[in-house]
Amino acid sequence: MTLSLQAKAIYAQILQGTTKLGDLRNIAKEIKKDHALAMQLWSIGKFYPRQLAILIMDKKLLNQEAIDELCNDIQNHEAEERNQLIDWMMANQLSKDKKTIALMESWEKSASPLQRRLFWYYQARLRWMGNTNHSNTEYLLTSIEDNLLKEEPEVQWAMNYTAGQIGKWQEEYRNRCILIGERTGLYKDEVVAKNCTPSYLPKFISIEVAKLQKQ
Structure with missing residues (x-):
């Protein structure tokens, strides 16, 4: 993809000095939403341009096919960057729209490990701040018990984190979650x-429970 002058200028700006997430957010605030520019920045293939691209994407254009392509690209990054990019996409795009939330909720058995990670990480996020009103907790724990050690490392972390959030907030499942870790x-x-x-x-x-008890 041929970069526009705007994309080239932004990339040059990113390359100056040490880039921080706050810098990217400031640039994104100036640009607002520009999906075409996001795809140009994405095509550069580098970590920071892709982080910025995620911030200015149009979530209405993120259907399953588009997300599959983005996940395939992200898979080519090394592990730390890969996980940061996919989690960044969830936090800033996929969790902001009912359509993409529905997609995430369908990804438990996706062929993409990154999408499976998002299924589990989203389940954990649903339970942040003590929200325990979910009917699938028993199912999730059974799936974690059966599949945790079979999964890819990036998926394991999200499954484990989901069990941690359940164990933190729901006393009735606490020992079961602890046993998962011990086993x-x-x-x-x-x-x-x-x-x-x-x-x-x-x-x-x-x-985490000790922190709650101090509150």
Whole structure:
């Protein structure tokens, strides 16, 4: 794709100095919504232009076919960038429209591991701030118990995080979620930075429940 002068100028701006997420958001505020420009920036194939592209996409144009293409492109990034891009897309686009929310809710068994990650991460996000009014919790936990260790690493993290959110907020499922962590041993040896909560479910749930009890 041939870049327009505007896309070239924006890319040059991104390349100047150290790019931060705040810088990208400021640029996006100036541009607002411009899907054609977003696709030009996306075609550059680099991490920061693609992050900016996500911010200025038109969510009404993100149907299953378009998302499949974006996911295929994201899959070519290294793991950290890959996860950041797909989560960024969910937070800034896919979770903002009923049509794309319905798509995410259909992706548990998608052929794309990134879409499966979004299915689970969205389920976790639904439970943030103690929202426990969901009828599929039992189903989700059974699926996690049966499939967690079979999944790709990026999907495992989101499944594990969903179990963590359930265990944090719903006492009736707490021991079951802790047992998932003990049985799988997933993230048991993870080293995290100071003031960060580990992903190992027994530790995660214990720390997060203690925070709730202090409130």
